[in-house]
Amino acid sequence: MSALGELQRLGTSKGGPPPRKRDNKAAFLFLLPWFAGLLLITAGPIVASLGLSFTDYNLIQPPEFNGVENISRMFGDERLHRSLGVTFIYVFVSVPLQLLAALGLAILLDRGLRGLPFYRSAFYLPSLLGSSVAIAVLWKQIFGAEGLLNQVLGVFGITGRGWISDPDTALSTLIVLNVWTFGAPMVIFLAGLRQIPVMYYEAASVDGASRWTQFKKITVPLLSPIIFFNLVLQIIHAFQSFTQAFVVSGGTGGPSDSTLFYTLFLYERGFARFDMGYASALAWLLLIIIAGFTAINFWAAKRWVFYDD
Secondary structure: OOHHHHHHHHHHHOOOOOHHHHHHHHHHHHHHHHHHHHHHHHHHHHHHHHHHOOEEOOOOOOOEEOOOHHHHHHHHOHHHHHHHHHHHHHHHHHHHHHHHHHHHHHHHHOOOOOOHHHHHHHHHHHHHHOOOHHHHHHHHHHHOOOOHHHHHHHHOOOOOOOOOOOOOOHHHHHHHHHHHOOHHHHHHHHHHHHOOOHHHHHHHHHOOOOHHHHHHHHHHHHHHHHHHHHHHHHHHHHHOOOHHHHHHHOOOOOHHHOOOOHHHHHHHHHHHOOOHHHHHHHHHHHHHHHHHHHHHHHHHHHHHOOOOO
């Protein structure tokens, strides 16, 4: 009889449950607070918002069912369409630039620089502070009409502009802010680079492969699962960006709605105009958009993500 069978026999003969069942009960007890939080704090409001999306609700009067009126309003809401356009530009421009900056710096740090823990912490710090109000205020001070950037340009005799107040550059400042917070994907890239066997590069060098060829044929394929992971996370994070646009634009969406993120438009409808029924429908549209892009990424991953197995 195996050791596991003997332990189960002894546990049963003493009148108690087998050790495996006792361990399962302990696991369920430890997970119970998490399940309670999931049902009461997360799942409950999600289901409630789905119901509210089919109502006319202003937080004061009871919700009134209005069918698909909130959904039909979306097709004719021009400001909603502008917010979607701004958000798509922000996501499709800032995320690739952020990942390229993170990967490039991770490759440099992977070469064994002195003081690597310091550089890793220093570059990771903006990711911790990038979505905070303090950094958004700092960004406003840098790119304002009297900000630091214009002061530096003035030293060289260049007349600056109000980068945040100009519709042509306001969104670009927020894109730069998102790119600047590349620390989190950089740390993940650096960990992935450390897992690539050195013998692959040594064999490629013996065969005369250049560094660019090694990067294309070795680094990118073996790092593709990490690239895919960072891509999915950063796209979701970019779609949910709110604090930067709210602080920089003063909650108005900026000049000519140039920084009117979708989340900012949703916040305005729900908490400024108290149109909670429509805001709930907008929230579900955002969920569908994020789920759609995530599904597309998983579908496309079959064609470019390489796994060892």
